[in-house]
Amino acid sequence: LLSADGVVAPTIFAEMSAAAVRTGAINLGQGFPDEDGPIEVLEAAREAISRGVNQYPPGRGDPDLLAAISEHQLRFYGLDVSPDSEVLVTAGATEALTATLLALIDSPDDEVVVFEPYYDSYAAAVALAGARLRTVPLRRPDFQPDLDELAAAVTDRTRIILVNDPHNPTGVVFAPEVQAEIVRLAHAHDAVIVTDEVYEHLTFTGPHVPLATLPGAAERTLTISSGGKTFNTTGWKIGWVHGPAELITAVLTVKQYLTYVNGSAFQPAIAAGLRLPDAFFTDAAAALERKHAILADGLRSAGFDVCPPQGGYFTVADASSLGGADAAAFSRALPERAGVVAIPLSAFVSPDHQADYAGLVRFAACKRVDVLEEAARRLSAAT
Numbered sequence: 579l580l581s582a583d584g585v586v587a588p589t590i591f592a593e594m595s596a597a598a599v600r601t602g603a604i605n606l607g608q609g610f611p612d613e614d615g616p617i618e619v620l621e622a623a624r625e626a627i628s629r630g631v632n633q634y635p636p637g638r639g640d641p642d643l644l645a646a647i648s649e650h651q652l653r654f655y656g657l658d659v660s661p662d663s664e665v666l667v668t669a670g671a672t673e674a675l676t677a678t679l680l681a682l683i684d685s686p687d688d689e690v691v692v693f694e695p696y697y698d699s700y701a702a703a704v705a706l707a708g709a710r711l712r713t714v715p716l717r718r719p720d721f722q723p724d725l726d727e728l729a730a731a732v733t734d735r736t737r738i739i740l741v742n743d744p745h746n747p748t749g750v751v752f753a754p755e756v757q758a759e760i761v762r763l764a765h766a767h768d769a770v771i772v773t774d775e776v777y778e779h780l781t782f783t784g785p786h787v788p789l790a791t792l793p794g795a796a797e798r799t800l801t802i803s804s805g806g807k808t809f810n811t812t813g814w815k816i817g818w819v820h821g822p823a824e825l826i827t828a829v830l831t832v833k834q835y836l837t838y839v840n841g842s843a844f845q846p847a848i849a850a851g852l853r854l855p856d857a858f859f860t861d862a863a864a865a866l867e868r869k870h871a872i873l874a875d876g877l878r879s880a881g882f883d884v885c886p887p888q889g890g891y892f893t894v895a896d897a898s899s900l901g902g903a904d905a906a907a908f909s910r911a912l913p914e915r916a917g918v919v920a921i922p923l924s925a926f927v928s929p930d931h932q933a934d935y936a937g938l939v940r941f942a943a944c945k946r947v948d949v950l951e952e953a954a955r956r957l958s959a960a961t
């Protein structure tokens with residue numbers, strides 16, 4: 579986690595956002611929206627601050643948010659979650675993931691299976707927990723995992739199968755047979771399934787299906803999500819994890835010494851968001867899907883080969899035919915060359931597998947339409 583000179587290396591997202599500021603480029607790198615989310619959510623936070631909700635909240639989270647998470651899981655997925663014992667509020671999905679790994683890893687021989695490319699904090703959190711990372715590749719054209727490769731990765735050493743669905747960076751939504759195989763393997767090898775569902779409401783191919791809804795899955799699944807992506811509040815860092823009470827107790831035991839609690843006034847605001855009518859959620863997905871279409875048109879006109887996503891903030895594109903066979907070098911040069919920032923997929927891939935993703939670049943679509951159109955113009959002019 580340290581760079582060679584012992585200085586903390588910035589994450590790829592921080593590095594690329596700094597490049598955007600330095601060069602004045604449009605930032606399609608780090609995934610954060612450039613517009614505020616629903617007024618009801620913003621007002622609820624202001625109101626909570628005015629009401630004096632500014633001290634430590636209860637350790638598991640604001641009871642109103644715990645209830646809202648439970649209601650939300652029932653309303654959207656038919657999942658029955660006890661707000662008293664089966665939910666924990668965390669400092670974003672990131673803390674939920676890290677606290678879960680720290681809680682469940684017992685020995686340095688434990689393995690965590692992840693799908694590669696993977697969100698950058700996964701490998702870091704697995705290293706912090708002192709476990710081994712096992713990867714299952716997601717390859718073009720559709721980025722679905724190969725079932726034989728998945729089965730080969732899961733063994734009796736597997737403590738956790740970590741599943742990000744919808745997936746950052748590829749945009750894949752796992753097929754039903756992949757989901758079923760994950761649950762079968764978790765049973766066969768007595769592994770815990772940990773899911774990262776932060777893009778649960780941003781799917782373009784039908785409603786999201788949490789792994790915990792599959793037969794036999796809930797008893798061994800910790801489901802993680804957060805309010806950042808759904809309500810355009812990535813800076814608030816209100817996340818949660820739910821699952822069997824004894825696993826939640828283990829995660830709480832770690833969380834209480836990581837951050838203890840977090841974001842008191844933002845918790846009732848996210849509760850208000852989770853209770854918004856269905857139309858809010860379907861409109862948000864439809865708006866993001868339109869943005870992806872605008873981005874994809876722009877990227878194609880500029881000569882990229884686009885991999886359309888099924889969900890989430892990001893579109894992956896192949897820059898090979900634009901001289902971007904080394905997408906890391908291509909992305910580093912792009913702010914100066916085109917006035918646009920993007921992130922190479924190499925940032926989400928372990929050192930041994932870089933070659934498989936060499937020409938691929940990730941673009942964030944969660945930006946205003948005029949910003950995406952201007953980015954498209956700049957890319958076309960520069961390529």
Ligand code: PMP
Pocket residue numbers: 609669670671672673697742745746774776803804805806812815816817
């Ligand atoms: N998981 C994935 C897949 C993400 O893309 C992100 C970041 N945006 C996170 C987790 C982090 O979520 P949070 O900001 O709620 O910690």
Ligand code: GLN
Pocket residue numbers: 589591592607608609610746
């Ligand atoms: N999840 C965001 C992304 O993938 C970034 C969050 C961060 O900067 N850590 O772009």
